[in-house]
Amino acid sequence: MGKPTSTGAIRRTPGGLRETGAKPETDQTLNTSLALTETELAVRWNLSHKTLQRWRSDGIGPIFCKLGSRVVYLIRDIQNYEREISRYSTAARVAI
Numbered sequence: 001m002g003k004p005t006s007t008g009a010i011r012r013t014p015g016g017l018r019e020t021g022a023k024p025e026t027d028q029t030l031n032t033s034l035a036l037t038e039t040e041l042a043v044r045w046n047l048s049h050k051t052l053q054r055w056r057s058d059g060i061g062p063i064f065c066k067l068g069s070r071v072v073y074l075i076r077d078i079q080n081y082e083r084e085i086s087r088y089s090t091a092a093r094v095a096i
Contacts, residue, residue: 035072035074036073038052041073061081
């Protein structure tokens with residue numbers, strides 16, 4: 001196959017092309033999932049997870065999905081909420 005690199009192993013793709021990939025557990029900058037957990041969103045926004053819990057209780061914040069006892073936030077809903085609350089100044093909202 002090939003020698004492993006410092007960012008991950010070289011692997012073959014279905015088309016026979018070689019691709020170098022980082023190991024998911026070591027590369028924190030690459031998140032290809034479609035949803036974030038409460039803790040991941042709290043880290044992204046530099047908030048306490050308790051704040052997100054309170055927001056859910058108060059009916060504010062981004063739309064969330066409840067899967068059993070697990071709460072996740074879809075990336076598209078997070079991005080929509082971030083656009084919704086974006087402002088050019090403290091007096092004006094961004095036109096969507």
